[in-house]
Amino acid sequence: MTKLKLYKWKSLDISPLYFFPSILIMLFLIAYPILYEFILSFQQKLKGTYVYVGLNNYITLLCDDLFWHSLRVTIIYTLGSISLAFSWGLILALIVNEKFRGRILFRTILLLPWASPLVVVALGFRWIFHERLGIANYVLKSFLHIDPVPWLSNETWAMITAIVVNSWKMAPFGMIMILGALQSIPQVLYEAADIDGANAFSKFVHITLPSCRGAISTVLLMEIIWSFCSFTVLYLLTEGGPLNATLVLPIYIYKMGFTRFDFGLASAASVVLVLIMSFFTFFYIRYIKMRGE
Amino acid sequence: MNNIFKKYARKIIIYLFVFLFSAIAIAPLLWIISCSLKPPEEIYAYPPSLLPKNPTLDNFERLTKIKGGAGNMLIATLNSLVVAIPALIICLINSALGGYYLSRSKSRFKGWLLFFIFFVQLVPSIVLTIPLYIWFLGIGLIDNLIALIIIYQSILVPLSTAFMKDYFDSIPRELEESAMVDGCSRLWSLVKVTLPLAAPGIVSIAIFAFLHAWEEYLLALIIIFSPSKRTVPLQLGGFIEEYTIDWGGIMAAAVWALIPIIVVFLFLQKYFIAGLTAGAVKA
Numbered sequence: 001m002t003k004l005k006l007y008k009w010k011s012l013d014i015s016p017l018y019f020f021p022s023i024l025i026m027l028f029l030i031a032y033p034i035l036y037e038f039i040l041s042f043q044q045k046l047k048g049t050y051v052y053v054g055l056n057n058y059i060t061l062l063c064d065d066l067f068w069h070s071l072r073v074t075i076i077y078t079l080g081s082i083s084l085a086f087s088w089g090l091i092l093a094l095i096v097n098e099k100f101r102g103r104i105l106f107r108t109i110l111l112l113p114w115a116s117p118l119v120v121v122a123l124g125f126r127w128i129f130h131e132r133l134g135i136a137n138y139v140l141k142s143f144l145h146i147d148p149v150p151w152l153s154n155e156t157w158a159m160i161t162a163i164v165v166n167s168w169k170m171a172p173f174g175m176i177m178i179l180g181a182l183q184s185i186p187q188v189l190y191e192a193a194d195i196d197g198a199n200a201f202s203k204f205v206h207i208t209l210p211s212c213r214g215a216i217s218t219v220l221l222m223e224i225i226w227s228f229c230s231f232t233v234l235y236l237l238t239e240g241g242p243l244n245a246t247l248v249l250p251i252y253i254y255k256m257g258f259t260r261f262d263f264g265l266a267s268a269a270s271v272v273l274v275l276i277m278s279f280f281t282f283f284y285i286r287y288i289k290m291r292g293e
Numbered sequence: 294m295n296n297i298f299k300k301y302a303r304k305i306i307i308y309l310f311v312f313l314f315s316a317i318a319i320a321p322l323l324w325i326i327s328c329s330l331k332p333p334e335e336i337y338a339y340p341p342s343l344l345p346k347n348p349t350l351d352n353f354e355r356l357t358k359i360k361g362g363a364g365n366m367l368i369a370t371l372n373s374l375v376v377a378i379p380a381l382i383i384c385l386i387n388s389a390l391g392g393y394y395l396s397r398s399k400s401r402f403k404g405w406l407l408f409f410i411f412f413v414q415l416v417p418s419i420v421l422t423i424p425l426y427i428w429f430l431g432i433g434l435i436d437n438l439i440a441l442i443i444i445y446q447s448i449l450v451p452l453s454t455a456f457m458k459d460y461f462d463s464i465p466r467e468l469e470e471s472a473m474v475d476g477c478s479r480l481w482s483l484v485k486v487t488l489p490l491a492a493p494g495i496v497s498i499a500i501f502a503f504l505h506a507w508e509e510y511l512l513a514l515i516i517i518f519s520p521s522k523r524t525v526p527l528q529l530g531g532f533i534e535e536y537t538i539d540w541g542g543i544m545a546a547a548v549w550a551l552i553p554i555i556v557v558f559l560f561l562q563k564y565f566i567a568g569l570t571a572g573a574v575k576a
Contacts (some may be wrong), residue, residue: 015479018391022394023406026447036424124324138341270420
């Protein structure tokens with residue numbers, strides 16, 4: 001064989017064996033569990049063995065007021081979190097995109113919430129928003145003379161607090177993603193707009209936002225998914241309470257599965273969650289495809 | 294004159310916003326650190342003092358002295374490392390090989406594989422809890438740290454493989470092809486030529502994998518029961534289940550969990566950010 005032939009033979013294609021371990025992990029630890037969960041959602045445990053019960057679990061689920069309640073709570077929590085976290089992240093990105101002294105330092109500080117572990121965030125804020133001893137109420141009391149706010153013990157306030165905490169954690173992600181997009185906008189566009197006499201607002205709407213569309217849709221999708229599936233923050237901050245006011249779908253699944261050990265019902269709820277996630281993902285992919293063409 | 298005024302007003306507004314948002318970002322963390330240094334009588338004192346009047350490391354010391362495993366932060370840290378380091382190594386090997394394949398292969402299934410990875414990345418952990426619990430109960434690995442090493446791959450591998458694919462895409466294939474012309478096998482040329490060039494990507498993945506294993510809570514919660522096998526996040530969560538909540542201990546444990554992350558973040562920020570945006574960067 002000449003060297004050229006050898007080269008061609010060798011570069012024909014790479015062996016699929018390289019991908020084998022990765023695909024094995026994804027099949028066995030993600031795809032197969034979801035399939036198994038789907039099967040489990042049609043089964044119930046009777047005397048130690050799983051028997052087929054048809055749609056019973058789904059019927060139980062759809063008749064369970066707590067399930068509908070948790071779905072409603074999850075939607076409120078998600079909508080609240082993405083509106084707050086997204087606008088927060090957008091403002092941060094616009095600020096950090098400006099030129100000022102100490103930009104790198106401030107960017108680092110602004111990213112800290114995102115780097116902090118969820119467990120630390122949840123417990124830290126649980127202490128900060130402690131009704132009697134927390135610093136939040138103390139600051140409100142001493143500077144603004146506001147009566148103690150029941151941050152975590154009132155149903156409405158607990159939801160608001162959870163949304164704020166979740167957004168505090170997620171906002172820097174939006175910032176870093178949108179900042180990347182902002183920095184790749186050619187300066188020429190703004191100069192051309194200046195010549196045409198555009199004001200700041202119309203420059204923002206017609207140049208800045210359209211240029212960041214890709215980043216914005218990614219940020220929104222990730223924030224929707226994180227909020228919709230968020231467990232740790234709520235579980236450690238409010239434990240789903242008070243009076244189930246912050247009992248989101250993941251906590252519902254956890255409680256059904258691991259305190260009641262009703263795996264059939266919990267699986268049915270998980271299947272519903274996967275379907276909702278697929279729905280968001282489907283629209284995201286369609287949006288990306290639509291823009292690409 | 295008017296223009297100069299406008300310019301300064303803009304500067305001032307920007308600084309105002311920067312300081313305000315930075316304060317919001319860092320104040321809760323500083324408060325946690327401040328509280329972790331307060332002795333018990335000061336933590337529960339009202340009005341609270343902004344800085345500890347008699348700073349002490351008592352809270353930290355208490356965390357290391359609790360007998361029997363429950364609440365002992367040293368054991369939890371050891372457990373976390375026992376999980377995080379193998380999880381990191383397995384993830385690196387898998388994602389380097391898998392990402393390399395996805396980047397270089399001309400297979401016609403490649404598009405499907407990429408789509409599969411994208412979808413698999415978005416599967417939330419809560420959905421996996423029940424099947425994985427039943428599964429690991431069946432093979433007797435429940436309440437075992439090995440189970441955590443395996444389970445964490447479900448989150449680490451798809452993200453890191455997609456990340457490494459993008460990274461390998463940016464490395465010209467001519468380099469390894471010339472090594473192969475010189476008689477190198479493909480695997481050897483990957484190890485010798487391509488991987489060293491991909492080192493920044495590998496560092497990002499390593500940080501991402503380590504931090505994920507260090508802070509993961511939900512999957513650890515369903516797999517581990519014994520107090521002596523708790524990882525750091527479980528140990529922190531365990532404080533809440535106690536009858537009387539030891540807030541000084543929690544704050545000290547929170548700082549404990551925070552320190553490695555802050556250190557990595559401050560010194561390796563570039564890789565850190567790349568690792569954390571892994572997977573979310575590209576659809």
